C-alpha cells in the first residue's frame with residue numbers, strides 16, 4: 026500500500042457516495058436549483074479550489090509543503106459531502122445557506138480555509154491536530170452555528186431529545202417522528218401528501234436508512250455509506266482505523282439505550298436517530314477514521330471511538346444540535362496526542378515473527394509525510410513503536426528513545442516495508458539506536 030493508492034481508494038469510495046446522493050436528489054428542486062446538480066457543482070468547486078491552492082502553496086513553500094493532489098482531492102470531496110444542503114419543511118428555523126448559489130460560495134470558502142489553515146499550515150506543525158474539513162466548516166459557519174450552539178429560539182422549534190421520543194402526538198410537531206420526517210423526508214412526497222404525518226415506523230426508518238433529503242450530502246443514504254464504507258475498510262484493512270467506527274457504533278448504541286431507559290420513549294427510534302441522522306453516519310466512516318488526526322494505538326482508537334459516540338449523543342440530546350458529531354470529532358481530535366501513548370505495546374527482547382503483506386515492486390519510491398496509520402507499530406518483531414522512535418530521534422529526545430527501547434531494534438526492516446509513506450523507519454531507528462550507544466560510551 027502507498028499513501029497515493031490509499032487516497033485513490035478513498036476518493037473512489039467518496040465519488041460513489043457523491044453519485045448516489047446526486048441521483049437521489051436530482052429530481053428535488055429548491056429555489057430553482059436541482060439539489061443533485063447543486064451537489065455535483067459543489068463537489069467540483071471544492072475539489073478544484075483545494076487542489077489549485079495545494080499546488081500554489083506547494084510552489085510557494087518549496088520543499089516544506091509537497092504537492093499532494095490525491096489527498097487534497099479527497100479533502101475537497103469530504104468538504105462538499107459534509108456540507109448541509111436542502112431546505113426542510115421546518116425552514117423557518119434553518120439559519121444556514123443550504124441551497125445554491127449561496128451554498129457554492131460557502132463550500133468554496135470552507136475548502137480554501139481548510140486547505141490553507143488546517144492542511145498546509147497545520148502540517149507545518151509536524152502533525153495535524155484537528156480534522157481539516159470539520160474544523161474549517163465549524164470556523165466558516167460559526168456566524169450561523171453559534172445560534173445553534175448557544176440556543177435561543179432554536180430550542181423552541183426543535184424537539185428536545187432528552188424527553189420521550191415517540192411516533193404519535195396530537196400536534197404533528199410535538200411528535201418526534203413527524204419532526205424527523207418534516208426535516209429529512211422527501212419534500213415532493215410530503216407536499217403531495219404521499220408521505221403523511223406522523224409517519225409509520227417503517228416510513229421513518231426508510232427515510233433514515235435509505236434516503237434523506239436534507240443535511241450532509243455524504244450521509245443522504247445511510248445504507249450506501251455503510252456498504253461503501255465497509256468495502257473501503259476491507260480493501261485497506263491494515264491501514265484504515267476501523268476500530269474507531271466500531272467503537273463509535275457500540276457507544277452510541279449503549280448511550281441511546283441508557284437514555285431510553287431514563288427518559289422512556291421508543292428505544293429503536295432513538296437509536297435510529299442517533300445513528301443515522303445528518304452527519305453521524307458519514308462522519309463515523311469517512312472523517313472519524315482520518316489517520317492524521319486520530320490515535321496511533323489500537324486501544325487509543327477504541328477510546329477515541331467510544332468518546333466520539335458519547336459526546337455525539339450528549340451534544341445532540343442536550344444542545345439540540347443535530348449535527349453534533351462534528352463538534353464531538355474536533356474535541357476528540359484534540360485528545361489524540363495523549364491517546365497515542367495509551368496501549369503502546371511493551372517492547373520485548375525476544376523476536377516475534379509477524380505476518381507481512383505480499384511484496385510489490387515499485388518503479389520509483391515516492392516518500393511522503395507520515396499519515397499516522399500506525400501500521401509500522403503492528404509489524405515490529407520487537408513490539409517497538411517505530412514512528413514514535415523517529416519523532417523522538419528528530420527532536421533529539423534521548424530520554425524518550427530510551428523509554429521506547431530503540432536499542433532493541435535489530436534492523437529487520439518490517440516497519441519500512443509496510444509504511445505507505447515509504448519512510449526509512451529502519452534507518453531512523455538504527456540511527457537512534459547508535460546515538461543511544463554513543464551517548465552511553
Ligand code: SF4
Pocket residue numbers: 404405406407408409411433434435436437438439440441450451454
Ligand atoms: S527495523 Fe527495528 S523498528 Fe523496524 S520493525 Fe524491525 S526491529 Fe522494529
Ligand code: SF4
Pocket residue numbers: 394395396397398399400401402412443444445446447448450
Ligand atoms: S511511519 Fe508508521 S504511522 Fe507513519 S505512515 Fe509510515 S507506517 Fe504509518
